[in-house]
Each structure stands twice: as structure tokens, then as C-alpha cells.
Ligand SMILES: [Zn+2]
């Protein structure tokens with residue numbers, strides 16, 4: 001597979017439904033169309049490791065899985081990599097997280113970005129509610145765009161914006177599937193500088 005200079009590689013981590021990955025690819029291309037970013041689903045699945053799993057919590061440690069994605073990102077020289085997994089994630093200070101990402105070391109760094117999302121808590125069924133495919137897909141795309149936003153140097157935002165921090169799913173549903181004016185401007189500056 002040829003890795004484009006501005007291609008977001010979507011890395012399935014263990015088994016992820018193909019149609020969800022395709023939806024994510026098309027959604028990301030739509031959102032980042034202003035800079036003509038493309039997305040591609042990586043055909044080789046990444047397996048989780050026992051060392052990334054916390055047995056007493058029954059969850060995977062976000063930073064450890066992210067670290068492996070970041071290694072892959074350097075080895076394969078990807079532009080951006082977004083891992084998608086269907087196992088619950090936690091971080092040191094939080095009971096669970098929807099996703100995690102690296103921030104660019106400097107604005108001029110082209111190879112600075114790995115992001116990871118877990119889709120486990122984005123399903124209505126997780127909360128014993130009836131299945132809602134459209135809502136689920138939208139949440140997956142929102143979390144993917146949000147984490148990738150971090151890899152493009154964006155922090156959390158208090159505007160009506162995709163970069164709002166989600167502490168719970170209600171906040172994910174409330175935030176729009178777009179960047180606010182201020183974040184869009186920062187993104188444009190970022191892309192102009194690379
Ligand atoms: Zn965030």
C-alpha cells in the first residue's frame with residue numbers, strides 16, 4: 001500500500017466491522033476535505049497485548065496502546081494514524097476514556113501524530129439501551145475527528161466545537177461534528193506551515 005504524505009491511516013485493532021471503518025474513512029475525508037486529506041483503512045490488523053491489559057480493571061491502558069501506534073507511525077512513516085479498538089480503555093487519572101492522542105512536538109513536525117479511539121462505550125447497548133446504528137457511527141466519527149484534532153495541535157475548546165472535552169457520552173452527543181471558527185483557523189494555519 002502506498003502511504004500518501006497527507007493520508008490518515010485507520011488502523012483496526014483486532015476485529016472491527018468493515019462497514020464502520022468505511023464509514024469512518026469517508027467521514028474523515030469529508031471533515032478534513034478543506035485540506036484535501038485522504039484516509040485509508042490499513043488491511044493488517046493490530047493485535048492487543050497482555051502487557052497492555054490491566055486484569056484487575058478489565059481495561060486496556062490507553063497510553064500503552066497509543067505508544068505502539070506511535071511506533072508503527074514512525075516505522076511505516078505514516079502521516080497520521082488512527083487506531084480503532086473495541087475494548088474498554090482507561091488512563092492514569094480517568095476511569096475510562098473514549099480516546100487518546102499525541103500532540104505534535106512542533107508545528108512544523110509532519111510526523112507527529114498517533115490517535116486512538118475505543119468504540120466500546122459509544123454503543124447504546126453498552127448502557128442497556130436499544131441499538132442505534134446512526135448515533136453510534138456519528139459518535140465514532142466525532143471521537144475520531146476529535147483525537148486527530150489533537151494530532152494537528154488543537155487543544156480542548158470551550159466553544160460549540162468538536163474539540164470540546166467529553167467526560168461522558170452526553171457531551172459527545174452535544175458537540176457538533178465540526179470545528180469552531182477559532183479551531184478551523186488554527187488548523188488552516190497548521191496546514192499552511194507544513
Ligand atoms: Zn481531547
Ligand SMILES: [Zn+2]
Pocket residue numbers: 157158159160161162163179180181182183184
Ligand atoms: Zn474549537
